[in-house]
Amino acid sequence: MRISIDLERCEGHGRCYSLAPALVEPDDIGNGCVVGDGNVPPDQMDNARQAEANCPERAVILEEQD
Amino acid sequence: MSEHPPVRDWTTDFDHTDEAWAADPFPIWDELRRTCPVAHSDRYGGTWLPTRHEDVAAIAYDTENFTSRSVVVTNYRPPNIAPRGIAPPISSDPPFHAGARRILLPLMSPQVIAKWEPSTREYCESLVDDLRGRDVIDAAQEYAQHIPVRVIARLLGFPEDDADLFRGFVHHVLEQVTLPLEQRFLGMQDLFEYLRAQVQDHIQNPRDDLTTAMLNAEMDGEPVGMEHVGGTVALLLLAGIDTTWSAIGASIWHLAGNPGDRERLLAEPELLPTAIEEFLRAYAPVTMARLVKHDMDWNGCPMKADDWILLSFPSANRDPAFFENADEVILDRQDNRHAAFGLGIHRCAGSHLARMELRVALEVFLDAFPVFHLEDPSAVRWSGGQVRGPRALPLRIG
Numbered sequence: 001m002r003i004s005i006d007l008e009r010c011e012g013h014g015r016c017y018s019l020a021p022a023l024v025e026p027d028d029i030g031n032g033c034v035v036g037d038g039n040v041p042p043d044q045m046d047n048a049r050q051a052e053a054n055c056p057e058r059a060v061i062l063e064e065q066d
Numbered sequence: 067m068s069e070h071p072p073v074r075d076w077t078t079d080f081d082h083t084d085e086a087w088a089a090d091p092f093p094i095w096d097e098l099r100r101t102c103p104v105a106h107s108d109r110y111g112g113t114w115l116p117t118r119h120e121d122v123a124a125i126a127y128d129t130e131n132f133t134s135r136s137v138v139v140t141n142y143r144p145p146n147i148a149p150r151g152i153a154p155p156i157s158s159d160p161p162f163h164a165g166a167r168r169i170l171l172p173l174m175s176p177q178v179i180a181k182w183e184p185s186t187r188e189y190c191e192s193l194v195d196d197l198r199g200r201d202v203i204d205a206a207q208e209y210a211q212h213i214p215v216r217v218i219a220r221l222l223g224f225p226e227d228d229a230d231l232f233r234g235f236v237h238h239v240l241e242q243v244t245l246p247l248e249q250r251f252l253g254m255q256d257l258f259e260y261l262r263a264q265v266q267d268h269i270q271n272p273r274d275d276l277t278t279a280m281l282n283a284e285m286d287g288e289p290v291g292m293e294h295v296g297g298t299v300a301l302l303l304l305a306g307i308d309t310t311w312s313a314i315g316a317s318i319w320h321l322a323g324n325p326g327d328r329e330r331l332l333a334e335p336e337l338l339p340t341a342i343e344e345f346l347r348a349y350a351p352v353t354m355a356r357l358v359k360h361d362m363d364w365n366g367c368p369m370k371a372d373d374w375i376l377l378s379f380p381s382a383n384r385d386p387a388f389f390e391n392a393d394e395v396i397l398d399r400q401d402n403r404h405a406a407f408g409l410g411i412h413r414c415a416g417s418h419l420a421r422m423e424l425r426v427a428l429e430v431f432l433d434a435f436p437v438f439h440l441e442d443p444s445a446v447r448w449s450g451g452q453v454r455g456p457r458a459l460p461l462r463i464g
């Protein structure tokens with residue numbers, strides 16, 4: 001799975017980096033910023049899903065990969 | 067006041083300052099969502115109230131048809147000080163808004179706010195120390211109220227002893243909205259006189275705080291100007307006090323009335339951040355406002371230029387079409403896209419600060435008073451208007 005942030009929608013609520021700190025970090029204005037290449041390791045799947053399910057702006061995007 | 071008789075019919079004549087709304091607005095919103103999801107009232111010169119999440123979100127995102135020129139519903143319409151508005155960025159519309167907000171966000175980012183956590187905790191601890199040993203305390207007046215005042219005074223670099231003054235200003239601007247224009251104006255003048263003196267002091271003695279940072283701020287290579295500085299500083303003072311006080315108070319009120327939830331938080335302290343988001347959803351304290359920009363038909367509603375929109379994030383947060391079991395407080399709710407801090411470009415710039423204050427305030431309170439109950443449920447009093455929270459909250463501790 002890959003995680004990314006839709007920068008057009010992100011308004012810096014910060015739910016993503018609170019719930020998935022290993023995957024997303026805040027930039028200097030508090031918007032979400034993906035750490036590394038966005039690949040979600042198996043032990044971070046739950047956190048990634050939570051980040052997605054709690055973003056009020058629907059700006060956290062998860063994509064399944066094969 | 068004769069202008070504000072009690073509301074008889076919420077679908078045609080609602081008033082957010084009515085006592086019934088303050089005491090228990092949830093059944094009112096539930097009923098409106100079912101029967102009249104965008105209600106209209108002639109009060110305040112014409113006001114619309116969307117209660118579904120879908121409509122609240124659509125209006126929050128629509129800056130073409132709705133303006134933030136004023137976000138507090140009163141009987142009069144403020145002058146159009148375009149593009150800034152009286153208190154940027156909350157009163158600004160695009161494109162000016164983005165620049166005004168850009169100045170503020172780095173000053174209140176999660177990284178910056180984290181530095182204020184130890185002193186906030188210390189202050190909360192000093193408050194509970196003063197309450198220990200008593201049988202009954204007022205958690206709204208003797209605890210929750212003081213925290214945001216002290217914290218924002220420190221961030222702005224204002225004298226901490228002026229706390230009572232700040233609270234007076236906030237009360238006047240946000241709660242006394244039904245006063246005649248002249249009296250509203252006089253109260254605002256007091257606030258601006260006070261701020262002028264503080265800003266002058268910062269010009270003469272620059273220091274490491276938010277007020278000095280605003281004085282040094284630039285937009286398009288130019289200093290932002292004194293009106294802008296004053297407006298933003300006023301906003302920070304006004305936006306952060308009643309709101310956070312309400313959120314802390316409502317959370318404590320919930321735990322006082324639901325011992326099972328209180329015991330669960332004591333047993334599973336790691337649940338607190340999730341529980342806080344649920345308190346913010348269920349008891350969202352802040353309703354915003356917009357003005358309609360021009361006559362239009364909005365989804366079948368005949369809106370007129372300068373009609374108010376009461377933008378009820380609290381009602382959106384209780385919409386069963388958007389949240390499962392919307393009317394239940396579920397401490398470990400997993401999916402919670404709540405809108406307590408707004409939606410879109412005006413997302414609360416103080417949300418990281420507010421969340422830190424809320425978490426620290428609850429941690430310290432639960433640690434000091436693991437057992438507490440409502441002393442007299444009928445003595446609990448809630449503020450009405452656009453910021454709703456407990457203003458009297460007598461608790462029996464121990």
Ligand code: HEM
Nearest residue numbers: 155156305306309310313352354407408412414415416420
């Ligand atoms: C639990 C406490 C709080 C709640 C529920 C809350 C809620 C909100 C909401 C709903 C908005 C959106 C306004 C709109 O859409 O027009 C907002 C904006 C704002 N809030 Fe808060 N707020 C809280 C605490 C704070 C604090 C502590 C501060 C800072 C001292 C603050 C500063 C601001 C500012 C500056 C804006 C304007 C942002 C903009 O227009 O770009 N708030 N707040």
Ligand code: SF4
Nearest residue numbers: 010013014015016055
């Ligand atoms: S939760 Fe959503 S809006 Fe908030 S910072 Fe993350 S991506 Fe942005």
